[in-house]
Amino acid sequence: MKRGNRMAFFEVSRQVKRRLDLAADLPTDHPPVLGEIDALVDQLPDPEHLCAEERAGALAAVAKLRNRLDAYLTETAATADEHADSRVLGAGTTGMMVAVATGQNPAVGSATVARGNALQHLPLVAASFREGNISTAHVAVITAEAPKITQFADIESQVVTIAETVEPGELRRILSLLADQCRPDARDTQAEDLHAKRSLSLSETANGMFRLDGYLDPVAGAALRDALATLMKKTSREDTRTAKQRRADALTDLTTAGQANQNPLGVSQVSVLVDLEDLSSDGAVLDDDSALGTRMLDLITCTAIVSVILGTRRENTFVPLALARGKRTANHDQWRALTARDRGCIRCGRTPRYCQAHHIHHCR
Known part of the structure; x- marks a missing residue:
């Protein structure tokens, strides 16, 4: 890479180089219709030449087309896994083959294969995905939450209807509630697991400052967040402290108040x-x-x-x-x-x- 009169050299990691070699060895044969679709993309009009209504409509139409292509890619990945294509082509695992073929990280390739395999047992979800009515994000939520819901097949059609209506975040909230109803103790068990992972380290650095690092469970973390938010407000227009500095000062104030408080649990x-x-x-x-x-x-x-x-x-x-x-x-x-x-x-x-x-x- 050359910048001005200077030349810089970069070397990719060994793992990335291996994936680049795998990608170079993969066949490039594909159905002719994909080439036709690629050519049609070049015929799309310049967004600058569209009116506001057309741009809004184009956003929705392109999103649906993207969903349909994502569905085809996901189904292709699952079929490749079923037929062990990666072994035939000497490309490692199917997830690795999908990753190098699509230019994604290995974890993304593996997730694509996993979603494709899961969709084989969710026919209504797969059909909606193929029609472009739901996105990859919706499918990721459903495939993650469906195993936690008892007799999911009985409500699959209703879940698809909801997914076609709401955004992925709201879909996750709804399915999480359904999963909790199937496992009444799940929330408490999850809370206990998160509480068990709590940790805090306080170390003194060479210049005498202290470094704070750790994890709090959701309840304790929310309590600390709200307490700091109350104390870290700017004192005046002349207050030039950054948000991080005000948060650090708020933690100091909170510590001082805690030492003086005779009722540490508070109300x-x-x-x-x-x-x-x-x-x-x-x-x-x-x-x-x-x-x-x-x-x-x-x-x-x-x-x-x-x-x-x-x-x-x-x-x-x-x-x-x-x-x-x-x-x-x-x-x-x-x-x-x-x-x-x-x-x-x-x-x-x-x-x-x-x-x-x-x-x-x-x-x-």
Whole structure:
């Protein structure tokens, strides 16, 4: 590589060189129709010459075509695995062959093969994928969550309908809830596993500074995040500290306050959503709509001020009862009711701690 009057030389790693050699040895024969499709791509109009409506339509149409091509690639990878093509061609594993043929990392190639094999047992999902109605991301979610759901075949058609409607993140949330219902203790077991992985190291460096590194479970991590967010606000317009510096200062303040606190457990606040139409229903969720296991609910409510918010569900949304308003801005109880209803900003999706109360959706 030459830059200005200087010449730089780079050497790829041994593993990458091996993959490049494998790619060079792979056959390039392919069905003629793929060449025709490639030629048609060159005929696509310049986006600059399209109007706003045409560009929006083109985005949707191209995304569907991409999904269909991804489906064909995934099916081809699974078929190659079934026929042991990588052994025939001396290209290592099927995942490795797919990776070098597509210019991807080996892990991506292996994941493509795994999805293709899984789709052989999910005919309705595979059909929707081939039609371009769902993306690779949707398929990845379904193939990961389906084994956790009892008798998934009975609900496969409904899952496909949902996948064709919602984004992958929401699909994962829905399927995770279904998986949790099939395994009531799964949330608690997962929480215990994550808690067991907690660790923290504090080491002094040569110049006298300290380096902090570690992992916290979701509950402890969220508590620390919220505590730091409260303490790391800028003190004035003249405050020139960076976000990282303010976070470090907030941790110092938190440590100082903790040493002076006679009640280290503190008092937390928990909102319990009670559906008037089903007061005996089980299950608990946090204000970001993440589900809790029964043991975890007991843990986080042991030293909490519990706010019971009565309401009902309209169009699958929890709606608190109407609250009187004595001033222009939302009071404390109104804020907690809005948090219970909307889980945060209804426009951008940010969590409640980044939001203010406005009359986009009225409490009534």
